[in-house]
Structures are given as C-alpha cells and as structure tokens.
Amino acid sequence: MRVVVIVFAALMTLGLAAFGVVAAQRAAGPESLIALAVHVISPGQSNNAAPASQPVATQAARPTTPVVQVEQTTSAAQPNAPAPTSLAQNTAAAPAAPAASAPVPTPPAAKAIPACDNPNAIGLSRVVEIDTTGGPAFGTEHFKQYDFLRDKEVVLTFDDGPWPDNTPMVLKALKDNCIKATFFEIGEHASWRPDLSREVAAAGMTVGNHTWSHKDLAKNPYAKDIELAKQEIEMGVSAVHMAVGGPTAPFFRFPDLQQPPELMAYLGTRNIAIFSTDIDTFDFKLRKPDDVIKSAMTKLAKNGKGILLMHDFQHNTAEALPELLRQLKAGGYKIVHMVPKDSITTLPKYDDMVRAQDKYSTSNNTRPESSVVKTINE
Numbered sequence: 001m002r003v004v005v006i007v008f009a010a011l012m013t014l015g016l017a018a019f020g021v022v023a024a025q026r027a028a029g030p031e032s033l034i035a036l037a038v039h040v041i042s043p044g045q046s047n048n049a050a051p052a053s054q055p056v057a058t059q060a061a062r063p064t065t066p067v068v069q070v071e072q073t074t075s076a077a078q079p080n081a082p083a084p085t086s087l088a089q090n091t092a093a094a095p096a097a098p099a100a101s102a103p104v105p106t107p108p109a110a111k112a113i114p115a116c117d118n119p120n121a122i123g124l125s126r127v128v129e130i131d132t133t134g135g136p137a138f139g140t141e142h143f144k145q146y147d148f149l150r151d152k153e154v155v156l157t158f159d160d161g162p163w164p165d166n167t168p169m170v171l172k173a174l175k176d177n178c179i180k181a182t183f184f185e186i187g188e189h190a191s192w193r194p195d196l197s198r199e200v201a202a203a204g205m206t207v208g209n210h211t212w213s214h215k216d217l218a219k220n221p222y223a224k225d226i227e228l229a230k231q232e233i234e235m236g237v238s239a240v241h242m243a244v245g246g247p248t249a250p251f252f253r254f255p256d257l258q259q260p261p262e263l264m265a266y267l268g269t270r271n272i273a274i275f276s277t278d279i280d281t282f283d284f285k286l287r288k289p290d291d292v293i294k295s296a297m298t299k300l301a302k303n304g305k306g307i308l309l310m311h312d313f314q315h316n317t318a319e320a321l322p323e324l325l326r327q328l329k330a331g332g333y334k335i336v337h338m339v340p341k342d343s344i345t346t347l348p349k350y351d352d353m354v355r356a357q358d359k360y361s362t363s364n365n366t367r368p369e370s371s372v373v374k375t376i377n378e
Contacts, residue, residue, distance in 0.1 A: 111375045116210070122333075123335070125334035126334075135274060142276040152332055154336065156278070157183075158183050160210065161189060167196050171200065176184075181205055185209065188236075188239065194244075201246065207240060209253075210253050211255055212231075215255060217229045237350070249343065250272040251340060275305075297324070300328075350378055
C-alpha cells in the first residue's frame with residue numbers, strides 16, 4: 001500500500017510541473033516560441049528565415065531601392081564582403097520584386113572587376129550599379145542630386161561612336177589598362193558598323209544611347225514636334241540594341257547636352273537614366289592629342305573628380321588616351337565603371353523604323369556569307 005501511495009504522489013508532482021511549464025509559455029506569449037525556434041535551427045539552415053509561427057505583420061518592410069549602389073571595390077573575390085553601400089536614394093518606392101519564376105534581366109555589362117596582369121595599368125577602383133527607374137539624371141554640370149563620385153575618382157565616357165579606327169584604338173587603350181568605360185553610341189553609326197558595337201560590348205564596356213543621328217532636340221523641328229524627337233531617341237535605342245545583338249544599357253546622353261524638360265520626362269517614363277557630365281574636355285574642338293590631355297588633366301585638377309566626356313569619334317582623342325591614362329594613374333586618380341541594374345527594352349515600332357532604313361537589305365541577301373563566297377584558290 002505504501003508503494004502505491006509513493007508512486008501516485010510522484011505522478012502528481014510531475015503532472016503539476018508540466019502544467020506550470022505550459023502556463024508559463026502561454027503567459028510569455030508567442031515571442032518566446034519564436035525565440036525558441038531560432039535556437040533550434042538545424043545546421044546549414046538560414047538564420048534569416050522567418051519561423052512559421054511568426055506573424056507576417058512582424059516582417060520588415062522592403063527598403064527603398066538605391067539609385068547608385070557599390071557593386072565591387074576590389075579585383076579579388078569577396079565571399080564574406082558586406083552588403084553593398086547605398087550612395088543615393090531614389091525618391092520613389094521600390095517596385096515589387098518579380099515572381100520567383102520570372103526571368104531576371106541580363107545586365108548589359110560585366111559587373112565584376114577583372115583580374116589585371118599588367119602591373120603598369122591604372123586598373124578599376126570600383127564598379128557602381130545604376131538603378132534607372134524613373135530616369136535619374138547625372139552629371140553636375142546640370143544635375144546636382146546624384147554626385148556619387150569620391151575625391152580623385154573618374155568615370156570615362158565616350159560619345160558619337162562607333163567609328164572605324166578610332167573606336168578600336170580607344171578599346172585597346174582601355175583593355176591595356178584593365179579599365180571599363182561607358183559609350184554613348186549614335187544609332188546610325190552603330191547600324192553602319194555593328195561589328196564595332198559588338199566589340200565594345202564584348203569588351204565589357206557599358207553601351208548607352210546618343211540618338212539616331214545626333215540631332216539637337218532643343219531646336220526645330222524637334223522642339224515643336226515631340227513625337228519626332230521621341231523617334232530620334234527611340235530609333236537610336238533600337239539601332240544600338242540591334243547592332244550589339246544583346247543587352248544594352250538604359251543610359252542616354254542628349255546631343256550637345258541640350259535637355260528639353262518634356263523629353264527628360266519622357267525618358268523617365270521609359271526608365272532611362274540621363275547623363276550630362278562633370279567635365280567636358282571639348283576634345284572635338286582640339287586638334288592635337290596633347291591638347292586633349294591638357295584639357296582633361298587641368299579640369300580634373302580643378303574639379304577633383306568627375307564624369308569625363310570625350311569622343312571616340314575623334315582621332316585625336318583616340319591617340320591621346322594611352323598617355324592620358326598614364327597621367328591619371330600618376331596623378332593618383334581612380335577609375336570607376338558604371339553599369340545598369342537592368343537592360344533597356346526597345347519598342348517594336350521603332351525597331352521596324354530602323355530596319356526600314358536598310359533599303360538594300362532584301363531577300364537577295366539572306367544567305368550567310370560562307371555559303372555565298374568561298375576561297376577556291378590562293
């Protein structure tokens with residue numbers, strides 16, 4: 001009988017203890033259960049995953065998408081690098097993230113800093129990614145909001161290409177120095193020499209747009225006919241995209257830096273970023289390579305940094321570039337490369353207009369060259 005009483009008392013004690021634990025957990029609320037779940041996460045499971053018991057309302061809201069983001073700052077891989085630093089914030093809320101099954105747009109330029117085997121090269125300092133949502137504008141000559149460069153940093157940009165001889169010379173100088181630049185191409189030039197546009201893109205450069213035929217859109221007939229002005233912009237976008245044969249950047253620079261407000265607003269609806277400049281070398285007015293170098297270095301010394309505007313259309317600039325890059329390195333300047341977050345989307349209407357410009361591209365010329373022309377003796 002005594003044994004039965006002892007066993008019964010022990011069971012009662014255990015039962016009361018269990019009741020006390022459950023009551024304590026209920027009094028503490030769901031937070032204690034969430035904390036417990038965190039502590040029992042299995043090895044290899046992410047600690048960032050929200051436990052199933054956590055209410056959706058407690059999850060953090062998405063941050064505003066940054067307009068400019070540091071992508072990489074060294075040539076070596078950084079597996080444990082911190083999250084990119086936001087340098088400027090967009091005024092609009094970030095768009096909703098795409099569904100998991102939706103294809104991710106392919107970036108139009110290399111975002112990694114490549115290894116460099118030339119000890120004398122200036123090399124890239126960092127890569128910045130531009131979110132072009134809403135058409136942000138850059139270049140302190142006209143726009144002050146997004147001044148993302150640090151002291152002694154330089155972004156190299158080239159207008160009016162591609163052009164025979166000159167563009168390949170510019171590319172060689174950039175490759176020799178392990179650096180990247182942004183090319184604002186004229187659509188008509190790209191349609192004449194698509195091989196050069198493809199070469200620029202294949203070298204990891206950022207390829208943007210500079211209208212179809214370099215018309216001043218602030219003057220008539222474009223100033224009084226916005227549809228005609230849009231056509232000049234969009235045909236350039238389509239032609240460069242066709243020439244490259246792949247992703248291109250939603251980056252645009254107005255000819256002569258003439259930027260009508262209504263066209264800036266239009267580019268905003270197309271999510272195309274607008275680029276003025278910080279430093280205009282006026283290389284198109286200079287006849288000697290030494291003068292181009294002097295113009296760039298003098299203005300950089302005064303400004304301290306900047307988006308540099310040059311032209312791969314100009315032979316004197318192509319000749320000047322190797323020495324200019326040498327002097328930039330000697331002066332302690334660092335090269336920054338801009339890449340877009342997403343690639344540009346062309347409009348079918350203007351794609352067709354560009355195709356119509358090739359009046360001699362008929363059904364007579366659809367066979368590949370290798371089947372038409374063969375070497376039979378040499």
